[in-house]
Amino acid sequence: MWLARGRHPGPAAQEAVRLSLPTLKDSEVIDDFLEVPGAEGAQEWIFEARWRVAEAVTVRARLTVQHDSGDGQEWVLAAEAEAPWSPRWPSPAAMFWPQEPDATWDHDAVTGLRFRDINPLPADDKAVRRVLRDSARDDWSIHVVVHEAMTPDERGRAPLAGMLPPSLRHRVVEHRAAPSQLRVVNWALRDFDVQVPRGGAVVLPGTAAPSDHDPDDFAVRTVFLDGSEPAELIHAVTRFAALPRPLPDGGEEALTALREEWRLLTLEEELARERKLVAMYAEALDAMTKSRDLYREAAEQAHAALAAYRESADAVTEPQPQPPAAPAASPLQQLTRTFERLKVSARPRRPAAGTGGAQEDKAPEEQPQTSER
Incomplete structure (x- = not known):
């Protein structure tokens, strides 16, 4: 890989890149280039380019140009090759920026x-x-x-x-x-x-x-x-x-963006990416199908267990109903019973044999009543 950071001291650095890239493609210095469409409110311009070195080694590079901050525009350039980098290969900066001596993009950022x-x-x-x-x-x-x-x-x-x-x-x-x-x-x-x-x-x-x-x-x-x-x-x-x-501070982010956010694909790379997406979707669908089958099997087992439980519950003898308890006596019935007990207790007892009759025969005679005048 190759990393560099610099500063364009004046404005419109992105315009210099936009003019340079088509010229380099027309002269077959690079194979292709792309300006990545910016999102709304983006604070940078992003350019991608692809070329070959040593006849067969492909190099991919990504240039990020910040918006003008008042003291110029900072840029970061990350490039990666399909083989170990050789210092004899062309500089990736020469694949984006104009190389005229009076070009002002080549200032160190620090x-x-x-x-x-x-x-x-x-x-x-x-x-x-x-x-x-x-x-x-x-x-x-x-x-x-x-x-x-x-x-x-x-x-x-x-x-x-x-x-x-x-x-x-x-x-x-x-x-x-x-x-x-x-x-x-x-x-x-x-x-x-x-x-x-x-x-x-x-x-x-x-x-x-x-x-x-x-x-x-x-x-x-x-x-x-x-x-x-x-x-x-x-x-x-x-x-x-x-x-x-x-890696320098910020270098890892630049290299990750180059690898994971790359947009400038060849036809073969697009086909490979589509195949990868199809394989990923097929794998996800297979996982969902297996999950559905497992859920269905678990549901069937749960229904069978519930049916078995119900059958065993029906086989148990139901307890006989207990007779209802006698209703409590009303207050009128209690009062009637009390009078009956009093009536029984008030009856005269029969005299014992040989005693009661003699005494009655000897009762004293009634004395005449007298009055005083």
Whole structure:
């Protein structure tokens, strides 16, 4: 894969891409391209392109251009090939952006410096420290600091980008330190354990450098700024670009969008996608059918169990109904019974034999009543 992030300092960056893509297709540099229709309220334009390298290896790339934020338009470009990426392949940026020297799309997003040109360090020491510290923390671009042992002539002002392998030309930012700036440069880089040799160059590590990264392995003692190819420096930059490193912040999202939201399909890819969808639907339908059959079987088992339960309940002998309890006596009946008991208790008892009759025969005679006058 190949990742890059940059900034177009002016407006209408998307128009430059819209003009460049048809030209590249007509000249058969790319096979096809597509501008993805934007949703309502979208804050970016998305372009896709496909081309071939090494005659048979297909490369797919996705460019996202943000709307103008007042200080330019930031862009992110992610590309992926069907084979391990080679630095000798064309840069994906050249498949979207115009390559004229005056095109302004090729600015680094962190520092604002250009990829395809020499970037002299500022004269102010504070500005030098700010630029180098921002560059040393940047994980999207590769920053190289070259110290001029003496002021070079016109031949020594040739940008490094033109000598690098094509895939690296739009990922490398070249900083040039004047002869008198060596001390301030090394002082600014001391927190990153990086030092620039006098008259030499160094590749800045970034924050995602491997734990076993040794800055001295990517430092070059002497760079001849006489127009000749700095082979040792090119080799150091190429080795650094090949290091296994974590994706930069936002890189994973760009790569995921490239893989999962790709729209520019060939006829074979569309057929393969349709077959995949048919297979997925068939699998889902089969799962639903099996689920329906299992539900039907469970329902039948439940009905059979319910019928068996009812049959067993009917076989149990029903209990005989108990006779109704006698109704409670009314108050009138209770009063009648009470009178009957009193009537029985009020009857005279019969006298015992030999006693009661004699006493009655001897009752005293009634005495005559007298009155006094």
